[in-house]
Amino acid sequence: MNGQPISRALSRLIVDGLLPRIDRRLEASRKPFTDQSILRPHASSGPWTATHYGVFIPDLDSPYRYLNTMTLIGAIGAELFDNDYLTVADARHTATVLSSTASGDQHHYRAYDSQRDCLFAPDGSVLRWGEDLQIEVDLPRVTVRGRYQHFSADIELTVTDQVSYFVKTPIYDHLSLLAEYTGVIADATGATAINGLGTFEYARFLSHQSLTRRALPSQLKLPIDFFTYQIIDLGNRTQVLLTDVRARGAIACRLAHVRVLGKSTEVYTDVRMDVTEYREKPTIDEQGRSMRLPRRLNWTVRDDHGHLVLAVDGLVDSPLRYGHGRGYVGAYSYTGEYQGNPVGGSAYMEWVDTAR
Numbered sequence: 001m002n003g004q005p006i007s008r009a010l011s012r013l014i015v016d017g018l019l020p021r022i023d024r025r026l027e028a029s030r031k032p033f034t035d036q037s038i039l040r041p042h043a044s045s046g047p048w049t050a051t052h053y054g055v056f057i058p059d060l061d062s063p064y065r066y067l068n069t070m071t072l073i074g075a076i077g078a079e080l081f082d083n084d085y086l087t088v089a090d091a092r093h094t095a096t097v098l099s100s101t102a103s104g105d106q107h108h109y110r111a112y113d114s115q116r117d118c119l120f121a122p123d124g125s126v127l128r129w130g131e132d133l134q135i136e137v138d139l140p141r142v143t144v145r146g147r148y149q150h151f152s153a154d155i156e157l158t159v160t161d162q163v164s165y166f167v168k169t170p171i172y173d174h175l176s177l178l179a180e181y182t183g184v185i186a187d188a189t190g191a192t193a194i195n196g197l198g199t200f201e202y203a204r205f206l207s208h209q210s211l212t213r214r215a216l217p218s219q220l221k222l223p224i225d226f227f228t229y230q231i232i233d234l235g236n237r238t239q240v241l242l243t244d245v246r247a248r249g250a251i252a253c254r255l256a257h258v259r260v261l262g263k264s265t266e267v268y269t270d271v272r273m274d275v276t277e278y279r280e281k282p283t284i285d286e287q288g289r290s291m292r293l294p295r296r297l298n299w300t301v302r303d304d305h306g307h308l309v310l311a312v313d314g315l316v317d318s319p320l321r322y323g324h325g326r327g328y329v330g331a332y333s334y335t336g337e338y339q340g341n342p343v344g345g346s347a348y349m350e351w352v353d354t355a356r
Helices: 008-022
Strands: 050-057 067-073 094-100 107-113 118-120 126-129 133-138 141-147 152-168 172-187 190-205 226-235 238-247 250-260 265-268 270-278 294-302 308-316 321-324 327-338 341-353
Touching: 050 133, 050 152, 067 133, 067 152, 094 321, 107 321, 152 190, 152 238, 152 250, 152 265, 190 226, 190 238, 226 327, 238 270, 250 270, 250 294, 250 308, 308 341, 321 341
Parallel strands: none
Antiparallel strands: 050 067, 050 190, 067 094, 094 107, 118 126, 126 133, 133 141, 141 152, 152 172, 172 190, 226 238, 226 341, 238 250, 250 265, 270 294, 294 308, 308 327, 321 327, 327 341
């Protein structure tokens, strides 16, 4: 741990002791989402340190495989997600956009000054990162307009009230809303119409980064050191969200949300994720930092009675795009079974691993 003041013991105290007492994610995930008023950017006023908006489409035909729009307004003060070399004069005013597909050069990652380069309506109705990205939110309608160097994306989502909470506490909320979408991805070769099931996501964070304009030194950052989030479209209007988050070996979140359009969401806590093979060599980012990335992985999800719900074997076979904090996004091909029936296709993956 190299002497970090936030020790392994403290991580376990928070994750194993405090969070279970204050987190309401399981019960909230089984109720309809009704509170659009929380979806605010908090870019110019407290108390929230940072907010996140995201739109994720997990299963597109080749060459795209997926489309992600991952944004962050503010700095979290967490080991996994802070890229301090991108910090603007006041770290709390740093905003980033990562948008990509698996096709060619379709990869945009950039930092902005939220006070100078961006426009964020206080109610969250219009969100603009320079000339690159605009998101408009008026539930149930969300529109995304991306204009990047190598591609563009226009997406319109019809958002449902089917919500999945990864965290729901007084200091951190993170939710995903099931959505239907239509849209167009375009580049120099032409335009492709897309449609299907995706997600609209929002998070808000309160951390000690809010106390200072300087980026927190590494030894004071929140010691979250492993994160993966994966989305699988199983067909038949069924979407699976798989999450594994750890802090110094303590499990902060390991869940599977299975949601069927028009029906309730099932949340499973008996979840296991294993990497069966890593890439031969670590991947080196633009700052010279190395990270182990998976080549093969699998998931197993069981219900409260130990019965198998979902088994997935994945082969990561797309380019991995840098910029999910210190980590990467991409796609993998998978086979497996869901409720006793064979499944297969392409899944979306986010992966950040700074564990030492």
